[in-house]
Amino acid sequence: MSSRAAGLLAKGTPREEKLSVVTGRDDLSPVDLATVLFFLAHDQDEGVREGARRRLMDLPGPVLREVASARHVHPKVLDALARLHYLKGEIAVLLASHPDCDHATRVFLADAGIAVPPVRHPVSEPPSRQADEDPEEEFSGEDQPVDEESEAFKSKYQLSQTMGVAEKIKIAQTGDKEWRTILIKDSNKLVSGTVIRNPRVTEAEVLSIAKSSIQNDDILRVICANKEWVKNYQIRKALVENHKTPLPNALRYLSTLTEKDLAHLAKSKNISSVLSTQARKLLMSKKKH
Template sequence: MSEQVRKVKLKVSPAVARVVAAGAPRDVKLAAAKAALPLDGRDLVTVLFLFAYGKDEELKELARGTVRELPAGILQALIADDGTHPQLLDFLARFRMRDLALMEQLLIHPNLPDATLLHVARQADGTVVSLIANNAERLIGCPDLVDAIFANPKVDKAVKYRLGWVDPEKKQEPAAQQKVAPAGAEDEDEDEDFGEIEELDDDDLPKSKYQLLLTFGVSDKIKMALTGDKEWRSLLVKDPNKLVCSAVLKNPRITEGEVLAIARNRSSNDELIRLITLNREWVKNYEIRKALVMHPRTPLPKALRYMATLSEKELKELAKSRNVSQVIVNNARRMLMAKEKRR
């Protein structure tokens, strides 16, 4: 970490420069490392960061001890700023990992590096890690986070199960495959020469994508959902794990035809439907909007809004449909009556 940090270009204020300069008085540096100088929150954290990863051992120990004890109020304004440097956020995350209120604010910061999240997921206690586990956007953006959470023994099993973890202690060994001789084999002529047949291990046989999928962990499935071809997407969009199937919709190669198929599938879960409604380009497609109106998991306000763009023919079908909610049926009837009055 220290080697990495020393290479970071960090713009500092004149106040910080005066403290950390090579020629700055020793007593000034020591006072700053103890937070005994009148510096604002950002400047103070910057000074502590530079000392904490510097070569001076005394300043390093003082700065690390100080950042652990600083009042949370001093740090909250810095964390609330979207422009805060990623390495300052990393610094605070590593040394304030037990501060739940601070970590709750820190872990959703847009500039927080994935490497920091991985470190926290591996090292923090279960309560803090559960904050990461609840952030589906970051889990899909960095699938290795799922493995890091699974590997952390301090995380509650319920949190892991929710992400698709399988307890290794409960895994059953696959039943040994027995070779059964075909009926009547004992009656075969022993002298008949059938030639030599080479036996192939399972690993030597070509595997379908479905068979490969059975060997994947959650993070591997997310990665494939984000990058795989249409066949992979069609398999993974059906995965019961919402992180996995949601990642399919973030695949840059997904087509509107595939999105339409998901919107028309009444078994598509609420997260898939929510993500479709959030994509402005997709909802410009008339057929997708129509499918969303008819889908039972589309949020009602959205469905009602999309109805305003449907044709009279579609509204007549909805007014008689038994496959949509009564609210949709009633709204379709009201819209048709309004159209009649305007004629």
């Protein structure tokens, strides 16, 4: 979503600005237009709400085709368009074929007699790189960070603010990296806990989570229970340094760290005294040998 479109959905947007969209404003891309109209169709102002619904119904074929062919479209926007335009066979098939089209929409279209194509599963992200022998280099060059200043990220973040828990959980189960970055910080523990179980989560993301001040303890327990993730030195080290990691796990990972890291942790005031004391003992033991 462009900043222009996002501005139309921001709190405090004048009624006149909203009405300019529902009465024919055409300086928005097809996807932005459909998305803005969808949200305005739920506006508190009856005039805006009804006008947006009418314009959604009147969207021409070329606009609908562009929306249905776009890379990312909110599932609720696709659902609204499908229910309004299901009698337009070609458009309905395109909407049903969109990777963001949800199951309920596809069922609706199938019940309406549309030849709904098989689900196209998203392509999985490439597996994370194998750890090098040097633990300090395990993640060098791996995974580009999410650009939280990009329009795509801001658009998804704004959409997340309008979603209910059930919808967030659904996206958390299979969403892309931008969605995972947003929803892992969600205040609802069911939502954030679902993200870490997303099969597309990479080790680089796990490391970032383990290093963060995440509030959901369950997330760290899931990480600790994953044998593949804790094979990674940097993840183990981050778990030791995270005060929310269960102490038995932290102690176990502590014993696998290098002398250099043990020396640092032995002096650290940012971990529990139990861990720093054990770090000193392990360090002394290693030096004796």
